[in-house]
Amino acid sequence: MATAAAAGSKRGGARGRKALVAVLDNEANISAGKAAAQAADLSASSAQKKAKRAPARTKAAVAASAVVDDVAELQGMLERLRLEKEKAEEMVRERDEVIRKKEEEIETKEKEQGRLQAELRKVQRAKEFKPTVSLPLVKSLLEKDQDADDKGKKKKGKGKAGPERKKPCPAYVLWLKDQWTEVKEENPEADFKEVSSTLGTKWKALSAEEKQPYEERYRQEKEAYLQVVGQEKREAEAMKLLEEQQMQWTAKELLDQYLKFRQEAEEEGDSKKGKRKNSKKDKDPSKPKQPMSAYFVYSQERRAALVAEKKNVPEIGKITGEEWKNMTEAQKAPYEKVARKQKEEYQKQMEVYKQKKIEEAASLEKEEEEHKKIMKQEALQLLKKKEKADNIIKKTKENRQKKKQENADPNRPKRPASSFLLFSKEARKQLLEERPGINNSSLNALISVKWKELSGEERQAWNAKAAPAMAAYKKEMEEYTKAQSSSD
DNA sequence: TCCTGACCGCCTTGGAATTC
């Protein structure tokens, strides 16, 4: 009885409580009934006994005495019953309290479960974050170029700069090429070492005038080469600049997307809504569908009849699977023929599809190439702008420096450290002890954070520390200005 | 609370596609 009441849910608990009260009331009533019956029995027997004990007394006196005794006994009985009832009521109250506590416990647990489920949904959603931001085009192009260069290096060995970039041949090599065949024709038996040695001696013996055309050719080749390399270097620099710009944009976009995603996930988690969209892989709609197997052809044919027999999908699957297993090769043959035909058709369609894909890829590559050219152009323009801006900044700095040097006066009072600088000095010392090896920019950032975290009173204290020096500086400056104006 | 729409599971075999 008590177990059933405690184990129930809210409704169950209430039902249990009612049942418990009813049972206890019933028990109390039974006890009261029993007591009354016992009282009646007792009163009857005692009257009989008393009648036997007092034969000398008058009948009236005996009766009166018996009634008094009965009343006293009944009162005692009633008192006991009252106490029992109170006890029973107390038990009911205790049970009620236990039930109430259990109900509260269940409610708390349900709330906690709900909260955990919402958390779980949020975490699951966070796993699904798929940014749509693609790698900056410039970067991907640079990486492709890098790959191509690496492949080129692998194929052609170390030191080769690339397929189209050939280092200029020195004058001697140019001359050597001219002379090699000649020497070889003169000495067909001579091996590589011998020919080289002969030509080396000959080269040393050549006059400056004889070497001059080769030197000139080398100079021209070298110039052209340096021009190409310089242009490539410049383009690379420009592309890097553009890449940095694009990377910044991408990072920002990515952050925006992630924040938006997080917000949506939080909202969904809170409102118990989880999207299941896009769970399937993105399929190419133009891709031909896979052909049906022989079994599928059969299954499809059988379906109509089985559906008419009111069979559901899983049942149909089981039945057709079983039937297929028991069929002979001859029985399967027509379905296999259909499947073969479908497969052939599929293969034909796939051929067309694959060809289409190849063409698309080629077209994409062409497009990419054009885009690359545009990018290069844009990058160069960007580089020009940057150089212009850098030049302006450089000149401004130089001018300022020049002016400063011109105006520099050793007698001018030096501005004292501000409250922040005083704080910074101390904080720096402390932070360096706490985090040895920390870089300066991080350190400065930390100092700034610490400064901002200071309370009004703390900041006041630092201001007070800086104040005397600042007052002195102001005074000195006033005097200095006066002196300056009088000298002018 | 009801309605609607989207999505998924059910179940099978065998071949294609992909991964290791």
Added chain:
DNA sequence: GAATTCCAAGGCGGTCAGGA
């Protein structure tokens, strides 16, 4: 090349979210 995974068909019923 072996192992694994995915996909093809059918339609009903269940679940869930969002809106009225």
